[in-house]
Each structure stands twice: as structure tokens, then as C-alpha cells.
Amino acid sequence: MNPDNLTQMLHTGFHLTLGATSFLIETLQDPLKREENLDKLKSDFGQLADELLEKGEMTEREARNFVDTIFSQPDDRENAESESVSPKQSDATTDAPPESVVQPNVKLEIEELTAQMAALRTELENLRVKNSQH
Numbered sequence: 001m002n003p004d005n006l007t008q009m010l011h012t013g014f015h016l017t018l019g020a021t022s023f024l025i026e027t028l029q030d031p032l033k034r035e036e037n038l039d040k041l042k043s044d045f046g047q048l049a050d051e052l053l054e055k056g057e058m059t060e061r062e063a064r065n066f067v068d069t070i071f072s073q074p075d076d077r078e079n080a081e082s083e084s085v086s087p088k089q090s091d092a093t094t095d096a097p098p099e100s101v102v103q104p105n106v107k108l109e110i111e112e113l114t115a116q117m118a119a120l121r122t123e124l125e126n127l128r129v130k131n132s133q134h
Contacts, residue, residue: 010124018059019052063117066110
């Protein structure tokens with residue numbers, strides 16, 4: 001098996017898993033979405049898989065932007081030296097809203113999703129190592 005194909009397959013599986021997790025959370029939390037999502041389960045699985053894949057890719061992008069935003073924020077003791085970049089410039093580079101716009105519950109959800117992504121990535125890596133040993 002070509003390592004590039006395996007990597008692409010794992011990456012696609014990762015996105016699909018993120019999308020499915022998001023789908024499940026949506027279904028459990030929002031009564032209006034619950035009916036809509038249950039109807040989707042009864043429909044074409046290929047279309048549902050495409051939607052989950054797209055949702056997973058979007059979730060990964062949002063999480064990456066969030067992490068990039070967190071790591072790109074200067075320390076308080078460096079603020080005087082590094083505030084030459086305006087907020088509009090820094091937002092344009094990360095495509096994330098300014099910290100004051102992000103609601104606390106959204107921030108917590110993103111942090112939880114980031115932790116879930118890290119755990120999934122670790123699990124995928126462990127599976128990759130396990131499969132390469134066999």
C-alpha cells in the first residue's frame with residue numbers, strides 16, 4: 001500500500017470522524033436539528049458522508065485557526081513591543097474573530113473540540129504504528 005494513499009485515507013477518516021462527532025453533538029443538543037439529522041440518517045449515506053466530511057474539514061480549520069490565534073497572542077510583558085500589528089492585520093492572517101467577539105461558551109466548545117481532535121490524532125497515529133508492525 002502506498003504510504004501517501006494511507007495518509008490520505010487516514011486524513012479523510014479523521015475528517016469524517018470529526019464531522020460525525022459534530023453531527024452527533026448537534027443531534028443531542030438541538031431538538032430542532034435532531035429531527036433534521038435523523039431524517040438525514042434515513043437518506044442517502046453517500047450524501048451524508050460527504051456532508052460529514054465537509055463538516056469535519058471545517059471543524060479542523062476552525063480549530064487550527066483558534067489554536068493559531070491562541071499561540072499568536074503576545075505575552076503581557078511583550079505587549080508594548082509587539083503591538084505594532086493592528087488587530088485587523090492579525091485577524092486577517094488567522095481568519096478568526098477578535099478575542100472580544102468570541103463568546104465564552106464558544107471558546108470552551110472549541111477548546112473541547114481541539115482536545116478531541118488531539119486525542120483522535122493520537123489514536124490514529126497509534127493505529128498507524130500498530131498496522132505497520134503487522
